[in-house]
Amino acid sequence: MEIEKIIIGLEVHVELKTASKMFCSCSADHFGKIPNTQTCPVCLGLPGALPVPNKKAVEWTILLGAALGGEIQKYSCFERKNYFYPDLPKGYQISQYRHPFILGGAIVLNSGKKIRIKRIHLEEDTGKLLHETVEQEKVSLIDFNRSGVPLVEIVSEPDINSSEEAKEYLEKIQKVVRYLDISSGDMEKGSMRCEPNVNLAISNSGRIFYTPIVELKNINSFRFVKKAIDFEVNRLFEEFQKNRIEKAKGNKQTRGWDDTRQITFPQREKEEENDYRYFPDPDIPPIEWTDEEISNFKKQASIFELPWDKKARFQSQYLLSASQAEILTEEKTLADFFEQCSKLGKEKKISPVEIANIIINKRSPAGLSPAQLIDWISHQKNSPSISEAQIDQLIIKYLSEHKEAVAGYKAGKVQALGVIVGLIKKETGIVVPIEKIAKFVDKI
Amino acid sequence: MINPNQLTLVELQQKIKSKEISPHELIQKTQDQIAKVDTEIFAYVSINERAKDQLTSLVSKGNDLPLLGIPMAVKDVLSTKGLKTTASSKILENYIPPYDATVVKKLKDAGAIVIGKTNCDSFAFGASTENSGFGITKNPWDQSRVAGGSSGGSAAAVAADECTFALGTDTGGSIRQPSSFCGVTGLKPTYGACSRFGLLAMASSFDCPGPIAKTVEDCRVIFNLMKGRDNQDATSYYKDYGAERKKEKIKIGLAKEFFSEGINEEVKKTVKKAASLLEENGFLIEEISLPHTQYAIATYYILVPSEISSNMARYDGIRFGKSREVLEDEVKRRIVLGTYSLSAGYYDEYYDKAARVRSLITKDYLEAFSKVDVILGPVSPTTAFKIGEKTKNPLEMYLADVLTSSANLAGIPGLALPCGFDEKGLPVGMQILGPHFSEDLLFFIGETYQNLTDWHKKKPNLGGKNGN
Numbered sequence: 001m002e003i004e005k006i007i008i009g010l011e012v013h014v015e016l017k018t019a020s021k022m023f024c025s026c027s028a029d030h031f032g033k034i035p036n037t038q039t040c041p042v043c044l045g046l047p048g049a050l051p052v053p054n055k056k057a058v059e060w061t062i063l064l065g066a067a068l069g070g071e072i073q074k075y076s077c078f079e080r081k082n083y084f085y086p087d088l089p090k091g092y093q094i095s096q097y098r099h100p101f102i103l104g105g106a107i108v109l110n111s112g113k114k115i116r117i118k119r120i121h122l123e124e125d126t127g128k129l130l131h132e133t134v135e136q137e138k139v140s141l142i143d144f145n146r147s148g149v150p151l152v153e154i155v156s157e158p159d160i161n162s163s164e165e166a167k168e169y170l171e172k173i174q175k176v177v178r179y180l181d182i183s184s185g186d187m188e189k190g191s192m193r194c195e196p197n198v199n200l201a202i203s204n205s206g207r208i209f210y211t212p213i214v215e216l217k218n219i220n221s222f223r224f225v226k227k228a229i230d231f232e233v234n235r236l237f238e239e240f241q242k243n244r245i246e247k248a249k250g251n252k253q254t255r256g257w258d259d260t261r262q263i264t265f266p267q268r269e270k271e272e273e274n275d276y277r278y279f280p281d282p283d284i285p286p287i288e289w290t291d292e293e294i295s296n297f298k299k300q301a302s303i304f305e306l307p308w309d310k311k312a313r314f315q316s317q318y319l320l321s322a323s324q325a326e327i328l329t330e331e332k333t334l335a336d337f338f339e340q341c342s343k344l345g346k347e348k349k350i351s352p353v354e355i356a357n358i359i360i361n362k363r364s365p366a367g368l369s370p371a372q373l374i375d376w377i378s379h380q381k382n383s384p385s386i387s388e389a390q391i392d393q394l395i396i397k398y399l400s401e402h403k404e405a406v407a408g409y410k411a412g413k414v415q416a417l418g419v420i421v422g423l424i425k426k427e428t429g430i431v432v433p434i435e436k437i438a439k440f441v442d443k444i
Numbered sequence: 445m446i447n448p449n450q451l452t453l454v455e456l457q458q459k460i461k462s463k464e465i466s467p468h469e470l471i472q473k474t475q476d477q478i479a480k481v482d483t484e485i486f487a488y489v490s491i492n493e494r495a496k497d498q499l500t501s502l503v504s505k506g507n508d509l510p511l512l513g514i515p516m517a518v519k520d521v522l523s524t525k526g527l528k529t530t531a532s533s534k535i536l537e538n539y540i541p542p543y544d545a546t547v548v549k550k551l552k553d554a555g556a557i558v559i560g561k562t563n564c565d566s567f568a569f570g571a572s573t574e575n576s577g578f579g580i581t582k583n584p585w586d587q588s589r590v591a592g593g594s595s596g597g598s599a600a601a602v603a604a605d606e607c608t609f610a611l612g613t614d615t616g617g618s619i620r621q622p623s624s625f626c627g628v629t630g631l632k633p634t635y636g637a638c639s640r641f642g643l644l645a646m647a648s649s650f651d652c653p654g655p656i657a658k659t660v661e662d663c664r665v666i667f668n669l670m671k672g673r674d675n676q677d678a679t680s681y682y683k684d685y686g687a688e689r690k691k692e693k694i695k696i697g698l699a700k701e702f703f704s705e706g707i708n709e710e711v712k713k714t715v716k717k718a719a720s721l722l723e724e725n726g727f728l729i730e731e732i733s734l735p736h737t738q739y740a741i742a743t744y745y746i747l748v749p750s751e752i753s754s755n756m757a758r759y760d761g762i763r764f765g766k767s768r769e770v771l772e773d774e775v776k777r778r779i780v781l782g783t784y785s786l787s788a789g790y791y792d793e794y795y796d797k798a799a800r801v802r803s804l805i806t807k808d809y810l811e812a813f814s815k816v817d818v819i820l821g822p823v824s825p826t827t828a829f830k831i832g833e834k835t836k837n838p839l840e841m842y843l844a845d846v847l848t849s850s851a852n853l854a855g856i857p858g859l860a861l862p863c864g865f866d867e868k869g870l871p872v873g874m875q876i877l878g879p880h881f882s883e884d885l886l887f888f889i890g891e892t893y894q895n896l897t898d899w900h901k902k903k904p905n906l907g908g909k910n911g912n
Contacts, residue, residue: 091757
């Protein structure tokens with residue numbers, strides 16, 4: 001018996017960094033704020049309060065979808081997902097179901113493999129439950145600051161086949177939302193969350209069996225995504241070997257990741273599919289785009305170059321290596337910086353590869369503008385070159401002038417030689433490794 | 445000496461302006477009247493103890509406000525800042541909203557004083573106020589009978605001169621039917637014309653706040669202050685329709701379905717008489733048909749409970765201080781009904797199908813309005829019924845909405861006004877329905893009718909045990 005295939009689908013939630021919440025004017029910046037200070041009748045679900053959709057959040061969702069190659073839906077609407085939970089003040093979450101904003105799209109992995117996106121929709125975040133002890137009594141408190149923060153859900157097709165792919169997919173989504181500047185994408189702060197759905201295809205004596213699907217929760221870093229999936233894959237395999245239970249309607253399970261114990265633990269057996277009684281939210285008129293509006297969204301999205309497209313372009317246009325291009329496209333600001341430098345460097349005959357190396361290896365002084373960096377590089381290139389022997393002489397010179405540095409080093413503080421590094425860098429612009437200087441200490 | 449409680453809003457406006465009546469005196473007289481009759485009528489679930497202080501502070505600002513000092517009763521499903529808003533349900537017995545409903549705020553800003561909160565069926569679920577968690581409102585014309593519902597307290601308060609006007613809400617007839625039972629005038633506006641922000645939702649795609657007053661003219665003045673797009677209600681909308689409809693001859697349609705079997709003969713006769721009077725005075729009358737009317741109640745009682753089941757979910761027992769066990773029977777019944785029709789496997793068969801029938805009913809009306817300008821008919825199949833008469837059979841109570849609910853399905857406006865009395869001396873009401881945003885046209889016809897008649901001027905005899 002062996003694992004034929006790992007099958008993973010990912011539900012990713014991304015909190016948008018709009019100024020205000022999804023359906024009211026409260027601040028959406030909730031992280032670390034005093035509980036319940038950013039609330040109003042709407043996000044507290046007080047009787048009679050009504051939701052009014054945040055235009056920016058809707059536009060950003062469409063933009064994200066269009067950037068990922070999804071189909072902007074001409075007609076979409078908000079629906080109510082009815083379920084009871086104390087952090088959900090209205091007793092329903094305003095979400096999208098039958099008519100999401102976006103259908104389709106994809107994320108392309110480094111290997112060239114396409115992970116298809118099923119749908120992208122917009123909803124509101126819930127409040128937060130805090131389980132604490134107040135005056136010796138165990139209580140559950142509710143903080144509604146997060147209630148109503150706009151949340152985009154990106155649902156993938158089950159195209160992911162390893163924990164590495166899952167991690168890469170997630171990293172790519174994070175990169176995209178950061179490129180579009182619509183979310184901090186910070187997993188540790190909960191502004192990006194993911195719920196992998198995992199099961200296995202197992203082959204045994206020429207037959208393929210599918211294990212029940214497990215939905216994993218409580219994952220708040222990229223590292224945990226990989227760990228949790230790896231753990232779950234082994235657990236599913238062992239369990240199938242033991243009980244031979246195959247995937248069937250109603251046997252999906254929800255498990256949480258416990259990072260302290262490094263295991264997943266059962267949270268909820270799904271006896272049957274939850275019946276959320278979705279229906280169109282009568283408080284919010286449906287949204288219909290004109291063809292013109294749709295083509296405007298597409299135009300807007302086309303201006304945004306996806307990180308992986310940018311990487312490919314950097315390789316072909318600037319002749320960078322894959323790893324150079326990868327590092328420089330990590331963040332949009334860095335990529336933009338590099339491109340401005342390259343443009344300025346052209347006149348001074350400084351090649352993009354040269355610039356890339358200097359940026360990546362942090363060889364230049366920090367905080368330079370593109371123009372300053374180019375000036376610095378050209379200054380470096382034009383100053384008479386210094387021979388190794390000259391450097392050696394400088395080391396000896398400064399060591400004899402700075403007895404306290406030598407004494408410090410001999411007393412065991414390697415960093416005491418840092419002052420010599422600084423002096424040589426100041427004079428020549430060259431950074432000499434501290435180890436090299438140490439070799440001269442005994443020669444004095 | 446004039447009794448200011450009996451004056452209309454427009455009369456009071458003049459008398460306050462000419463200083464014949466002081467606003468303080470008016471508030472005092474209203475409070476006196478409430479003290480005198482409300483132990484019997486039970487129109488109010490709570491009284492605004494700060495009414496006079498609020499008036500004093502308004503007057504001190506020296507404002508020339510259109511409704512300065514006018515005592516307004518507010519149905520208890522409309523949020524009033526700092527004043528208990530219970531929806532006449534025990535689950536909200538101690539709830540004090542931190543904000544005013546938009547329509548309440550608009551009228552307060554115009555100078556009106558909230559005199560108290562009026563009784564209704566809890567969460568407006570009902571047609572008699574018998575479902576209130578706090579008690580039954582009696583009909584001022586005959587206290588053994590219901591005031592109608594769900595805005596029964598508001599209609600009774602106007603009829604018993606316990607306020608100058610009141611706010612109600614109409615989801616399936618809840619302004620028009622009690623207005624009709626109590627012999628007063630009420631407007632169910634076009635859906636969206638008056639903001640729902642702050643209205644404790646019953647069925648969000650049906651609910652309409654509107655005025656109940658002593659005359660059509662008063663309703664017009666109040667409606668014009670209430671209406672308009674509200675940035676806090678995404679479904680609110682207003683467009684001026686009046687100008688398009690100024691024509692020589694106005695054609696009134698009598699829908700045969702509104703005069704069919706099951707409608708009390710006296711009611712039919714009275715409403716037809718009103719139609720004849722309008723005909724004699726220059727209006728054209730034409731018989732029309734609204735073929736899908738027969739499906740209105742079934743459609744209504746699938747869609748409305750569906751929305752209710754979701755809207756009631758916030759009363760989850762965690763907040764507002766009371767557990768769900770205190771919810772009234774009718775509230776529980778509708779939660780169960782709606783939960784069922786939205787459930788997986790039933791959604792298509794019930795909710796979705798009903799939503800499609802709803803558009804057919806709307807189409808009926810739009811087609812009718814291509815032939816006639818307005819439609820006239822009775823508000824209710826009967827006049828006010830006896831307390832307890834229908835409480836044992838919820839279905840029979842639901843049928844009380846048979847003539848009113850289709851306007852809510854279609855979102856069109858309806859004006860209910862008194863047009864006579866039956867043999868028992870109980871008021872009979874008629875309603876004029878018009879296309880979306882045709883309120884001005886309804887007011888024009890209604891005001892013409894009230895200039896020709898004095899049904900709206902009749903007062904119940906509150907001295908005796910029963911009405912006159």
